[in-house]
Amino acid sequence: MFRRSPSICPFCEASAISKALRSQPQQCRGAATLQKRRPSRMTLSPNANVAKGPPRSTTSEKTVRHTRNSPFGGMNMTEPPRRSADPRNRISTAEQKRGSRFTKASSSSSEKDKERKDPMRALKMQRALANVSYEKRGRVKQELAEMDSFEQFDLLPTIKESVVSQALGGLIDLSPTPIQRLAIPALLGTEDGRRRKRKQADVSASKEMQQFLLAAETGSGKTLAYVLPIIDAFKRAEKAEQEAERILAAQQQHNDALKKHSQMFELEGPSKDDPHPSTGRPRAIILLPTSELVSQVGALIKNLSHTIKFKSAMISANYTSTVIRNRLFSPGGIDIIISTPHLLNSITTSDPNLLSRVTHLVIDEADSLLDRSFSPLTSAIVDRATPSLQQLILCSATIPRSLDTYLTKRFPAIHRLTTPNLHAIPRRVQLSVVDIDKVPCQGNRDLACAQTIWDIGKENPLEQDEDHDSSSSSSGGGEKKILVFVNEREKAGELATYLSSKGIDATALSRDSDERRQAEILAAFTGAVLPATSQRQQQQRDPSPQTPPNPSPTISPTIRRELKATKALITTDLHSRGIDTLLVKHVILYDVPHTSIDFIHRLGRVGRMGRRGRGVVLVGGKDRRDVVAEVRGGMFRGQALI
Numbered sequence: 076m077f078r079r080s081p082s083i084c085p086f087c088e089a090s091a092i093s094k095a096l097r098s099q100p101q102q103c104r105g106a107a108t109l110q111k112r113r114p115s116r117m118t119l120s121p122n123a124n125v126a127k128g129p130p131r132s133t134t135s136e137k138t139v140r141h142t143r144n145s146p147f148g149g150m151n152m153t154e155p156p157r158r159s160a161d162p163r164n165r166i167s168t169a170e171q172k173r174g175s176r177f178t179k180a181s182s183s184s185s186e187k188d189k190e191r192k193d194p195m196r197a198l199k200m201q202r203a204l205a206n207v208s209y210e211k212r213g214r215v216k217q218e219l220a221e222m223d224s225f226e227q228f229d230l231l232p233t234i235k236e237s238v239v240s241q242a243l244g245g246l247i248d249l250s251p252t253p254i255q256r257l258a259i260p261a262l263l264g265t266e267d268g269r270r271r272k273r274k275q276a277d278v279s280a281s282k283e284m285q286q287f288l289l290a291a292e293t294g295s296g297k298t299l300a301y302v303l304p305i306i307d308a309f310k311r312a313e314k315a316e317q318e319a320e321r322i323l324a325a326q327q328q329h330n331d332a333l334k335k336h337s338q339m340f341e342l343e344g345p346s347k348d349d350p351h352p353s354t355g356r357p358r359a360i361i362l363l364p365t366s367e368l369v370s371q372v373g374a375l376i377k378n379l380s381h382t383i384k385f386k387s388a389m390i391s392a393n394y395t396s397t398v399i400r401n402r403l404f405s406p407g408g409i410d411i412i413i414s415t416p417h418l419l420n421s422i423t424t425s426d427p428n429l430l431s432r433v434t435h436l437v438i439d440e441a442d443s444l445l446d447r448s449f450s451p452l453t454s455a456i457v458d459r460a461t462p463s464l465q466q467l468i469l470c471s472a473t474i475p476r477s478l479d480t481y482l483t484k485r486f487p488a489i490h491r492l493t494t495p496n497l498h499a500i501p502r503r504v505q506l507s508v509v510d511i512d513k514v515p516c517q518g519n520r521d522l523a524c525a526q527t528i529w530d531i532g533k534e535n536p537l538e539q540d541e542d543h544d545s546s547s548s549s550s551g552g553g554e555k556k557i558l559v560f561v562n563e564r565e566k567a568g569e570l571a572t573y574l575s576s577k578g579i580d581a582t583a584l585s586r587d588s589d590e591r592r593q594a595e596i597l598a599a600f601t602g603a604v605l606p607a608t609s610q611r612q613q614q615q616r617d618p619s620p621q622t623p624p625n626p627s628p629t630i631s632p633t634i635r636r637e638l639k640a641t642k643a644l645i646t647t648d649l650h651s652r653g654i655d656t657l658l659v660k661h662v663i664l665y666d667v668p669h670t671s672i673d674f675i676h677r678l679g680r681v682g683r684m685g686r687r688g689r690g691v692v693l694v695g696g697k698d699r700r701d702v703v704a705e706v707r708g709g710m711f712r713g714q715a716l717i
């Protein structure tokens with residue numbers, strides 16, 4: 076139903092979700108506007124590639140550039156600065172924010188020309204993302220082409236075997252993803268995947284902390300890209316330590332034999348009952364912003380630990396303080412801790428010794444964990460761990476300009492590993508637009524959302540599974556899973572109630588939701604298998620698991636029909652990051668996201684690891700249609716957003 080057809084314009088196509096909207100194609104104002112604006116397909120914008128340098132200009136234009144004294148001086152001065160130099164086009168900041176100017180169709184032909192030349196004109200006004208030049212992207216692409224097997228990496232044999240059996244559920248024909256090809260050799264310190272550039276001992280000896288930023292598109296396997304080299308590093312370190320201990324023990328035994336009769340009072344060596352030296356002193360720490368992500372990454376690492384043999388512990392607000400203490404100070408020792416910054420910061424404030432042996436620290440979802448709200452906590456942990464730290468690894472699907480600036484100041488030597496498709500939403504994800512102002516919704520966004528969910532739910536399952544994606548249909552029990560993103564968390568519960576009144580199985584998930592239930596609700600959308608123990612704990616804590624987490628939606632007595640085999644989860648930006656929603660094929664953007672960063676993360680919940688996905692954005696009179704059109708255009712061209 077969403078498939079693009081040459082005879083249907085993108086707006087009509089989107090409106091096809093609603094039969095009523097589809098019946099009035101002649102009224103499609105969006106289509107008319109888009110037709111005027113849309114650049115010729117399959118051509119990359121010359122302006123997007125700053126590596127090519129500024130376009131050739133006339134003498135007068137040059138004069139404007141050289142004399143211009145603005146914050147944009149010397150930057151990518153293409154259309155926006157020139158346009159603002161024209162008094163007729165000058166707009167106030169307030170106007171820019173309101174976007175009123177951009178909701179109107181362009182009037183002059185020169186404006187149309189500019190739009191044609193610059194398909195990301197509206198997004199340029201926001202400029203949320205850091206620029207990665209197309210020259211660099213091209214260079215990285217060439218470098219990665221030759222690496223197509225995990226065998227090529229200088230990982231321990233047991234780790235390579237565990238990738239298939241433990242991490243990727245026995246997938247066949249496995250090949251590393253671009254970020255894995257890029258990051259694994261870099262973190263291992265190998266040149267070409269075979270030869271170790273520096274011997275492990277040299278790396279341990281050098282006190283200088285290495286810093287890396289791993290940035291790659293959503294759902295591209297960033298977690299394994301950092302997890303495998305870290306495990307490799309501490310397994311090698313462990314082996315070296317064991318060897319040193321063995322030599323020491325042999326010496327001790329020899330000395331003991333010599334002194335046996337001469338010394339009556341000698342200090343005893345370590346007893347078998349002494350705790351393991353790594354008790355409460357892990358080698359690696361992984362920080363994630365939410366408990367759900369702690370569970371997700373913790374489950375992957377736990378799987379790997381069964382065959383590679385190491386100790387991991389996930390700690391988050393989901394666990395009681397006794398459980399957390401037992402995990403951290405287990406007499407058997409601990410190698411990796413997976414935690415949220417809040418919890419780890421509070422523990423290490425009272426017990427800084429916990430970080431005394433950490434050699435690897437990962438800040439996953441770095442754009443969140445280094446933003447204003449998280450940064451003080453995250454930075455405090457980095458500072459405390461720095462004395463022993465060998466590698467600091469930051470990981471993110473987006474590099475916002477704020478993060479870019481922060482890294483330049485705080486970690487100027489950071490090694491940036493960015494993939495060729497960073498900031499691009501995969502072309503296998505289709506984005507449709509529903510105009511909520513049209514009949515029958517007439518401005519009622521809730522109704523448009525309900526209508527869209529009904530249309531998806533009623534869609535032919537064969538058509539939906541046209542990409543033969545077995546994981547999404549089989550493991551999901553044939554049920555369609557839809558994620559709905561709202562901008563305000565208060566709206567999540569309200570919308571869930573409304574959708575339930577329309578016969579839709581809808582649940583709201585936000586910061587206000589009961590923490591203990593979140594993992595269970597999300598598991599239905601990720602396909603994650605919850606550990607048996609936590610289910611038991613759950614039942615002990617909550618004797619009535621059937622009780623919904625949110626105030627029960629009031630089901631209207633007028634319901635006549637219910638949408639079968641379809642589940643909707645209403646959430647905010649909180650769950651747009653990192654959650655591996657493999658069972659989800661549809662994302663509805665109830666509100667137009669504030670920035671291109673939000674577009675990337677929210678739409679990134681579908682189309683993961685080569686799968687197809689569909690997004691539907693609800694657009695009303697006050698929304699930035701131009702931004703939506705530009706995001707769609709960028710997706711169509713496979714171009715990075717800005």
Ligand SMILES: Nc1ncnc2c1ncn2[C@@H]1O[C@H](COP(=O)(O)OP(=O)(O)OP(=O)(O)O)[C@@H](O)[C@H]1O
Pocket residue numbers: 242243246249250251252255291292293294295296297298299471472652653654655657679683684
């Ligand atoms: N080489 C691979 N081949 C096939 N599947 C893989 C490979 N590496 C990872 N995966 C799978 O891809 C999915 C997404 O991986 P992951 O969650 O690490 O993505 P991500 O890049 O961190 O995404 P996000 O930016 O949304 O956090 C997971 O289900 C993982 O098992």
